[in-house]
Amino acid sequence: MHAGDTIVAISTPAGRGGIGVVRLSGPSALAAANSIFRAHSSAPLDSPNLARLGRVIDPTTGDTLDTAILTYFKAPHSYTGEDVVELSCHGSPVILGRVLEVLAASGARIAEPGEFTMRAFLNRRIDLAQAQAVRDLIDAQSRFQASLATRQMEGALSKRLAPLKDLLVEVIVQIESSVEFVEDDISIEAHQQLIEKLNSVIDGCARIADSFSFGRYVREGFDLAIVGKPNVGKSSVFNRLVGGDRAIVTDIPGTTRDALYERTSIDGVPVRLIDTAGIRETTDVVERIGIDRSRRAIADADVVLLVLDASAPLSEDDSRLLAEVSATSRIILLNKSDLPDCIVYSGGDETALPVSALTGSGFDSLIESIFRRLTGAGSIERDDVMITDSRQHAAIKRAVERLEHAIALLSGGELEEVVLLQLRGSLGAIGEVTGETLTEDILGQIFSTFCIGK
Numbered sequence: 001m002h003a004g005d006t007i008v009a010i011s012t013p014a015g016r017g018g019i020g021v022v023r024l025s026g027p028s029a030l031a032a033a034n035s036i037f038r039a040h041s042s043a044p045l046d047s048p049n050l051a052r053l054g055r056v057i058d059p060t061t062g063d064t065l066d067t068a069i070l071t072y073f074k075a076p077h078s079y080t081g082e083d084v085v086e087l088s089c090h091g092s093p094v095i096l097g098r099v100l101e102v103l104a105a106s107g108a109r110i111a112e113p114g115e116f117t118m119r120a121f122l123n124r125r126i127d128l129a130q131a132q133a134v135r136d137l138i139d140a141q142s143r144f145q146a147s148l149a150t151r152q153m154e155g156a157l158s159k160r161l162a163p164l165k166d167l168l169v170e171v172i173v174q175i176e177s178s179v180e181f182v183e184d185d186i187s188i189e190a191h192q193q194l195i196e197k198l199n200s201v202i203d204g205c206a207r208i209a210d211s212f213s214f215g216r217y218v219r220e221g222f223d224l225a226i227v228g229k230p231n232v233g234k235s236s237v238f239n240r241l242v243g244g245d246r247a248i249v250t251d252i253p254g255t256t257r258d259a260l261y262e263r264t265s266i267d268g269v270p271v272r273l274i275d276t277a278g279i280r281e282t283t284d285v286v287e288r289i290g291i292d293r294s295r296r297a298i299a300d301a302d303v304v305l306l307v308l309d310a311s312a313p314l315s316e317d318d319s320r321l322l323a324e325v326s327a328t329s330r331i332i333l334l335n336k337s338d339l340p341d342c343i344v345y346s347g348g349d350e351t352a353l354p355v356s357a358l359t360g361s362g363f364d365s366l367i368e369s370i371f372r373r374l375t376g377a378g379s380i381e382r383d384d385v386m387i388t389d390s391r392q393h394a395a396i397k398r399a400v401e402r403l404e405h406a407i408a409l410l411s412g413g414e415l416e417e418v419v420l421l422q423l424r425g426s427l428g429a430i431g432e433v434t435g436e437t438l439t440e441d442i443l444g445q446i447f448s449t450f451c452i453g454k
Contacts, residue, residue, distance in 0.1 A: 029084060065095060171198060174190070226307060238262070303329060331366070395429045
């Protein structure tokens with residue numbers, strides 16, 4: 001990527017549409033647009049923030065390629081911080097491809113993936129956390145994902161980190177002063193105050209880092225396997241979660257003989273539901289293969305719903321499953337709880353959730369239990385700052401580790417210069433989240449995951 005170039009790309013998705021947008025950014029953006037656009041009015045094109053109707057032509061032949069609307073955004077008041085021109089054409093791939101060709105022939109370079117957003121970052125229109133949120137917003141498949149990405153794009157994470165960085169810088173400056181000026185040696189009281197400030201930074205960073213325990217599932221989704229012996233209502237639970245009759249439901253044991261997969265979302269979080277074959281002792285070869293696949297699905301799932309039949313006593317197959325499925329990943333469901341004379345499962349500290357796949361009773365509690373299982377001991381507020389990116393999580397964790405090491409050194413009477421090394425390392429790790437301390441190679445890797453045209 002060369003910052004001085006003028007770049008061009010189609011910014012709307014591939015395929016047909018009512019409108020397709022071709023975007024230019026760079027010092028020659030307006031000149032390139034002028035070479036192929038003929039406005040219907042005589043007003044000059046260099047007036048920013050105005051939409052103009054006109055013809056897009058092939059400058060070599062004068063042929064009209066399309067009727068389009070041109071909008072010019074003058075630097076630095078644009079998405080990239082450079083001169084930006086957007087041509088809104090008819091959404092035919094043939095027309096958009098032809099417009100792209102004539103603009104490239106006029107001197108613009110075809111943009112690399114994420115190059116528009118990278119220029120916005122390099123020109124300080126946004127920081128790196130906001131830039132990554134742009135990608136997450138484009139990739140969002142649920143309202144909750146889009147809402148979270150929008151908050152990050154508006155700077156929620158950056159704003160949460162800012163006071164922590166300021167407090168850390170304050171400590172660094174105070175320790176540096178004691179190194180430079182002997183007369184400013186740190187007193188015992190000031191020494192304790194510095195540790196308290198560093199502990200405050202640790203607490204703030206740790207809370208942000210802990211949000212990744214749920215945030216990663218928000219971005220990447222999770223696997224939810226539904227298991228149980230035949231005819232306990234696994235497929236009915238599956239259909240209730242999917243919101244449709246995806247799995248075949250009958251009273252005949254062994255109807256589901258292979259794992260059935262369905263992608264959906266639960267409260268805005270992507271999930272791959274796996275309806276497994278009923279697990280029991282059997283001599284049927286085909287059913288045996290399905291049961292083996294069910295066991296593999298159990299091993300790979302993030303959460304396992306172990307379904308028991310509340311209308312019948314526990315069987316040997318139920319007991320084997322309870323012993324086989326780890327208590328750390330499972331949630332026990334007592335399905336058919338709408339029927340009379342239901343059993344009550346008692347498994348020590350573990351409680352079973354009574355549900356009815358027929359009526360939907362208990363499914364709100366089930367969804368809460370699923371999210372509690374995903375977040376572990378932590379309690380994540382959905383309206384709070386939440387990180388979803390593993391690189392950001394690793395950087396904040398490194399910052400916390402450096403701070404804890406710095407406190408240990410400070411408490412042990414180590415030289416201030418050694419403590420400063422850890423504190424500066426922590427500040428650098430936090431800076432990796434917002435992009436102040438990243439190398440060009442890492443930036444290239446991050447922006448290469450973006451789509452072309454954004």
